[in-house]
Amino acid sequence: MAEKIILGVDPGTRFMGYGLISVEKGQVSLIQYGVINLTKYDNHELKLGKIFERITGLIDEYAPDEMALEAPFFGKNVQSMLKLGRAQGVAMAAALARQIPIVEYSPKTVKQSVTGNGNASKEQVSGMLESILKIKLEGERLDATDAVGVAVCHHFHENTLTSSKGRKALGVKQVKKGSWAAFVAENQDRLRS
Numbered sequence: 001m002a003e004k005i006i007l008g009v010d011p012g013t014r015f016m017g018y019g020l021i022s023v024e025k026g027q028v029s030l031i032q033y034g035v036i037n038l039t040k041y042d043n044h045e046l047k048l049g050k051i052f053e054r055i056t057g058l059i060d061e062y063a064p065d066e067m068a069l070e071a072p073f074f075g076k077n078v079q080s081m082l083k084l085g086r087a088q089g090v091a092m093a094a095a096l097a098r099q100i101p102i103v104e105y106s107p108k109t110v111k112q113s114v115t116g117n118g119n120a121s122k123e124q125v126s127g128m129l130e131s132i133l134k135i136k137l138e139g140e141r142l143d144a145t146d147a148v149g150v151a152v153c154h155h156f157h158e159n160t161l162t163s164s165k166g167r168k169a170l171g172v173k174q175v176k177k178g179s180w181a182a183f184v185a186e187n188q189d190r191l192r193s
Contacts (some may be wrong), residue, residue, distance in 0.1 A: 005031065007064035007095070008144050008151025009055070011072060011088040013080075014039050016051055017078060017141070019148030020062050021133075023155055030133050033144040044083060048090045055094035066097040068154035070146065071104040105153050110146070113153035125149045 003023050010017035019033035036054045038047045058064075069091065072084045095102050105113075112118040117130045126145040130137050130151060137145050 004066070004155075005062060005064040006151040006154050007058060007062070007067045007100075008147040008149070008154065009067065009069045009088075009091050010146040010150060011069060012038070012043070012143060013047060013083045013087050014092070016087065017142045017147035018055070018058060019141030019144060019151050020058070020064060021148065021151045021155065026108075028152060030135060030148065032058075032133055033137075033141070033148050035141055035144050044086070048086060051087055051090045052094050055091050056097070059094060059098050059100065064100060066154065067092075067100050067102045068150045069102065069104050070110055070150045071106050073097060073107050103154055105150060106158075110149050110153045113156045114149045122146060129146070146189060150193060 003025070004099045005022050007016075008019040009019070015035040016038065017033070018036065020031040021126060022029050022031050024078060038188055041050060072081065072088060076081060078165055085124060092102055108118040111120040111125060114120070114125050114132070117124070120128075122142040122145070126142060126149075129145055129152065133148075137148070
């Protein structure tokens with residue numbers, strides 16, 4: 001039986017990657033990974049609903065102990081950033097609805113943790129994950145392998161997350177009491193489907 005199951009999420013508004021890993025006696029193994037294809041939905045609200053539905057389904061099926069998300073990077077297009085933030089928020093709400101702790105990592109931190117290079121390409125991250133997990137990953141699913149990378153990054157850093165100084169140095173944000181995420185978790189009866 002796994003000591004811990006971690007759900008990694010690479011937020012997106014066209015493709016959202018997810019990856020589930022298990023950790024047993026310090027050994028990491030891949031449970032499942034894939035992409036939520038949102039391109040067939042024209043309406044942003046439908047996309048958000050699908051994200052919530054699929055992430056909730058993964059949580060119900062695999063019962064992860066923790067969720068790790070890649071924090072959105074800052075872009076020039078404000079509308080794109082707003083939509084990406086909403087997508088990330090919906091994924092977080094799915095975890096919070098099941099009382100699953102959430103941690104965010106910057107893209108650079110994920111790449112640094114997995115490859116040793118904060119500027120590594122998606123292909124380099126995928127290649128290193130194959131080495132760590134000792135399996136062949138499908139190359140065309142880079143959003144999915146990015147999500148696996150987020151989960152592996154979280155596993156590598158979980159022991160250093162005990163102090164706020166350590167979290168800040170790693171570019172990690174946790175959901176804090178008094179935050180919006182905490183409010184959502186504490187007020188489930190006020191959420192609408």
